[in-house]
Amino acid sequence: MPRGGIVQCRGKCCTRRILYGFCGVSFQLHHFRVPGSSCVCTKRGDFSLTCLNRNKPWQSLRRYLLRYAISPTQVLPIWISMEEAAIKSNREEQTTRDVSPQQLRNFCIIAHIDHGKSTLADRLLQLTNTVSNRDMKEQFLDTMDLERERGITIKLQTARMTYKASDGKEYILNLIDTPGHVDFSYEVSRSLVACEGAILVVDASQGVEAQTLANVYLASESGLEIIPVLNKVDLPSAEPFRVRQEIEQMIGLDTSNCLEISAKTGKNVEKVLEYIVKYIPPPKDRTNAPLRALIFDSYYDSYRGVIVYFRIFDGVLETGRKIRFMNSQKDFEIVEVGVLAPHQVPVARLIAGEVGYLVAGIKTVQDARVGDTITLANQPAHSPLAGYKEAKPMVFCGLFPADADQFEDLREALEKLKLNDSALSYEPESSSAMGFGFRCGFLGLLHMEIVCERLSREYGLDLVTTSPSVGYYVHLENNSPILIQNPCELPEPHLVDHIEEPYVRLEVITPSEYVGSLMELTQSRRGIFQDMKYITATRTSLVYELPLAELVTNFFDLVKSRSRGYASMEYQWSGYRVGDLVKLEVAVNGEKVDALCSIVHRDKAYSIARALTERLKELIPRQQFRIPVQGMIGNRVIASEHIPALRKDVLAKCYGGDISRKKKLLKKQAEGKKRMKAIGKVDVPQEAFRAMLSLKQPDD
Numbered sequence: 172m173p174r175g176g177i178v179q180c181r182g183k184c185c186t187r188r189i190l191y192g193f194c195g196v197s198f199q200l201h202h203f204r205v206p207g208s209s210c211v212c213t214k215r216g217d218f219s220l221t222c223l224n225r226n227k228p229w230q231s232l233r234r235y236l237l238r239y240a241i242s243p244t245q246v247l248p249i250w251i252s253m254e255e256a257a258i259k260s261n262r263e264e265q266t267t268r269d270v271s272p273q274q275l276r277n278f279c280i281i282a283h284i285d286h287g288k289s290t291l292a293d294r295l296l297q298l299t300n301t302v303s304n305r306d307m308k309e310q311f312l313d314t315m316d317l318e319r320e321r322g323i324t325i326k327l328q329t330a331r332m333t334y335k336a337s338d339g340k341e342y343i344l345n346l347i348d349t350p351g352h353v354d355f356s357y358e359v360s361r362s363l364v365a366c367e368g369a370i371l372v373v374d375a376s377q378g379v380e381a382q383t384l385a386n387v388y389l390a391s392e393s394g395l396e397i398i399p400v401l402n403k404v405d406l407p408s409a410e411p412f413r414v415r416q417e418i419e420q421m422i423g424l425d426t427s428n429c430l431e432i433s434a435k436t437g438k439n440v441e442k443v444l445e446y447i448v449k450y451i452p453p454p455k456d457r458t459n460a461p462l463r464a465l466i467f468d469s470y471y472d473s474y475r476g477v478i479v480y481f482r483i484f485d486g487v488l489e490t491g492r493k494i495r496f497m498n499s500q501k502d503f504e505i506v507e508v509g510v511l512a513p514h515q516v517p518v519a520r521l522i523a524g525e526v527g528y529l530v531a532g533i534k535t536v537q538d539a540r541v542g543d544t545i546t547l548a549n550q551p552a553h554s555p556l557a558g559y560k561e562a563k564p565m566v567f568c569g570l571f572p573a574d575a576d577q578f579e580d581l582r583e584a585l586e587k588l589k590l591n592d593s594a595l596s597y598e599p600e601s602s603s604a605m606g607f608g609f610r611c612g613f614l615g616l617l618h619m620e621i622v623c624e625r626l627s628r629e630y631g632l633d634l635v636t637t638s639p640s641v642g643y644y645v646h647l648e649n650n651s652p653i654l655i656q657n658p659c660e661l662p663e664p665h666l667v668d669h670i671e672e673p674y675v676r677l678e679v680i681t682p683s684e685y686v687g688s689l690m691e692l693t694q695s696r697r698g699i700f701q702d703m704k705y706i707t708a709t710r711t712s713l714v715y716e717l718p719l720a721e722l723v724t725n726f727f728d729l730v731k732s733r734s735r736g737y738a739s740m741e742y743q744w745s746g747y748r749v750g751d752l753v754k755l756e757v758a759v760n761g762e763k764v765d766a767l768c769s770i771v772h773r774d775k776a777y778s779i780a781r782a783l784t785e786r787l788k789e790l791i792p793r794q795q796f797r798i799p800v801q802g803m804i805g806n807r808v809i810a811s812e813h814i815p816a817l818r819k820d821v822l823a824k825c826y827g828g829d830i831s832r833k834k835k836l837l838k839k840q841a842e843g844k845k846r847m848k849a850i851g852k853v854d855v856p857q858e859a860f861r862a863m864l865s866l867k868q869p870d871d
C-alpha cells in the first residue's frame with residue numbers, strides 16, 4: 172500500500188527535493204514547480220498536508236496541488252517512481268528494531284505557562300535528529316493552528332526520539348509535551364501516568380510560579396522522578412541563583428546539579444538528554460505479563476476511524492492481534508500499530524513501557540475512551556489499570572447553532588471533539604430564545620474559548636454561546652438538594668431554602684508591590700483571605716477562598732493587568748459554601764429571555780442588572796413600538812431601560828391648520844403603536860448574546 176514518497180525538483184534554481192512524503196499519512200511540501208514559471212521554488216516554506224485518503228495518497232496530493240495551481244502531471248512520474256524506495260527503507264528501519272525495556276525512557280516536560288516547554292522539546296527533537304533542520308519550525312509539537320496562533324500548548328503531544336548517550340548505548344526516549352495553562356492541567360495529569368520522569372522547566376528570569384508548583388505536586392503524587400532545569404539563562408534578566416533558591420525553598424528539590432540551559436540558543440540542552448538517560452528510571456520489564464495498555468489520548472480520523480494513543484504497562488502489542496477495551500468490552504482487530512516519531516510510523520510490535528498509537532477500524536467514539544485499558548481478546552488481563560480521575564467540569568455554558576439546521580452537525584462535532592478532549596461534557600438543552608443546543612461543561616474559561624473556536628474552525632459551525640455559569644446546589648424548602656447547571660432551572664425564590672455555590676482555593680504568586688491591588692481585587696470578588704507568605708524578599712504568595720463564579724468572569728485578565736503581567740495564579744476546587752444568591756432575569760417587551768438568565772450575588776444584582784439593561788438597549792434594534800428592557804429578580808423589576816420606537820412624522824403633511832387636527836393624528840399614531848406593542852415580538856439579535864458575554868462586572 173503506497174504510503175509516501177519523494178519528488179525531485181527539476182528546476183534550475185533548486186536541486187533539493189520538492190516534495191517529501193513521510194511514511195504514513197502526512198506530506199510536507201517545500202519547493203515545487205509552478206506551471207508557466209521558470210522557477211520551481213515558490214518559497215512557500217513549511218506546511219504539512221494530511222493525506223485525506225490513506226489508501227489513495229496520490230488523489231489527495233493531486234487535489235492539493237491543483238489548489239495551488241500546480242500541475243500534478245509534472246510531479247506524478249517522479250512521485251510514483253520514488254515512492255517504492257521510500258517505503259521500503261522506512262519499513263526496513265522499523266521492522267528490524269528490537270527494543271528492550273532497559274533502553275526506554277518515558278518522560279514529560281512540565282512547567283508554568285510560557286516557561287519554554289515546547290521550545291525545549293524542539294531542541295530535543297533537533298538534537299536527536301528526529302526532525303531535520305529543514306523541517307523544523309518553532310514549537311514543532313504544537314500542531315493545531317490555534318496553538319500556533321496563540322503561542323500556547325493546548326493538547327499534550329508525544330514524540331519518540333533515539334539518542335546515543337555518552338555510555339555508547341542507544342536509548343529510545345518518549346517525550347510528552349504538556350500544556351502550562353491551569354485550564355489544561357487535566358492533560359498534564361494524563362501525561363504523567365504514561366511517564367517515569369518529568370523535566371521541570373523553570374524560567375530563570377521569572378522563577379517559580381503558581382503553575383510550576385501545581386505541576387510539581389501532580390508529578391510527585393504520580394511518583395515521578397523530577398529533574399529541575401533552569402531555562403532562558405540567555406536573557407539578561409535571568410537570575411539563576413535566585414531561582415535555584417526558590418526551587419529549593421518552595422519545592423524542596425536539590426538544585427546542586429541543576430542544569431542551566433537556553434532552549435532558544437540550545438545551550439546545555441544536550442546535557443538534558445544525558446540527565447534523562449541517567450536519572451529517569453527505565454520502565455519495569457513486564458513484557459511477559461498479559462497485555463495492559465492505558466489509553467491517554469485519542470482522536471477521530473474520518474478515513475481510519477478512531478486513532479488511539481496508549482502506553483503499554485504489561486505485555487506486547489502486535490499488528491493483526493485481536494484486542495479488547497476492558498471498559499466498553501468491545502473487541503477489534505489491530506490494523507496498524509506504530510510509534511509517534513513525531514509523525515505516525517507503523518511498526519510490527521510494541522512492548523511494555525513503550526508509547527504508541529493503534530488503528531483498529533474503531534468507528535464509534537464511545538468504544539475507545541481515554542482512561543480505558545486495552546488487553547488481548549484471547550488472553551485478557553485480570554483487572555484494568557487504574558485509569559484517570561474523571562475530569563470535573565467547572566464552567567458551564569449553552570452552545571446553540573446560529574442556524575437551527577446545524578443542530579445535528581453540532582452533536583456530531585461535540586461527540587468527536589469529546590474523544591480528543593475528555594474534559595468536555597455536554598447534554599442537550601433547549602431555549603425559547605435560541606432553539607435547540609447543548610449545555611456544555613468546561614474546565615475553565617480558556618478551555619471554553621478553545622472548544623468554541625475549535626468547533627467553528629474544525630467543524631465549520633457558527634455558534635452562539637450563553638454567558639458562562641457554574642454548578643449550584645439548591646436546597647429546597649423540603650430540604651432536598653438539587654444540582655443546577657443552567658441558571659434558568661433555578662426554582663422560584665419561595666421554594667428555595669438556601670443555595671450553595673462552588674469555591675476554589677486560589678493561590679496568586681506576585682511581586683510584592685502588587686499585593687495591595689490584588690488583595691483589593693480579590694476582596695471585591697468576595698474572596699475570603701486565607702494566607703499570605705513572603706516567598707522571597709520581593710515575591711509574595713496570596714491564598715484566598717474565592718467563589719468560582721467570580722473567577723470565571725474575566726478574573727484572570729484582571730490579575731494580569733493589575734500586576735502588569737507579573738502575577739501568576741492557580742486554583743483548585745475546594746468545596747461548596749452557602750451564598751446569598753438570586754436569579755437575575757431579563758425581560759424584553761415583557762417576555763423573559765431565558766438565554767440571558769444568570770445567578771448572581773444579591774449585593775451585585777442591582778449593578779449587574781443596570782449594566783445588562785443598558786447594554787441591551789444599545790444592542791437591540793429599534794422597532795415600530797417602544798420596548799421596555801427590564802432586569803428582574805422574581806417578579807420585582809430592579810433595573811429598567813426603554814428602547815424608543817421608530818416614528819413616522821405623521822405631521823409632515825399637516826401645514827399650519829388647527830392644533831386639534833395634529834393632536835388627532837398623534838393620538839391615532841399612539842394607538843397604532845400600542846396595538847403593535849401588544850402583538851409585536853422582539854427578536855433579540857444573536858450579536859446581543861455574543862456581546863453580553865464580553866460584559867464586564869460593573870465594579871471592574
Ligand SMILES: Nc1nc2c(ncn2[C@@H]2O[C@H](COP(=O)(O)OP(=O)(O)OP(=O)(O)O)[C@@H](O)[C@H]2O)c(=O)[nH]1
Nearest residue numbers: 284285286287288289290323324351403433434435
Ligand atoms: N530568550 C529565551 N526565550 C525562550 C527560551 N525558551 C523559550 N523561549 C521563548 O519563550 C516563549 C514561550 O515558549 P514556549 O516554548 O511556547 O513555552 P511553553 O512553556 O511551551 O508555553 P505553553 O505551552 O503555552 O505553556 C517563546 O516566545 C519562546 O521563544 C530561552 O531559552 N531563551
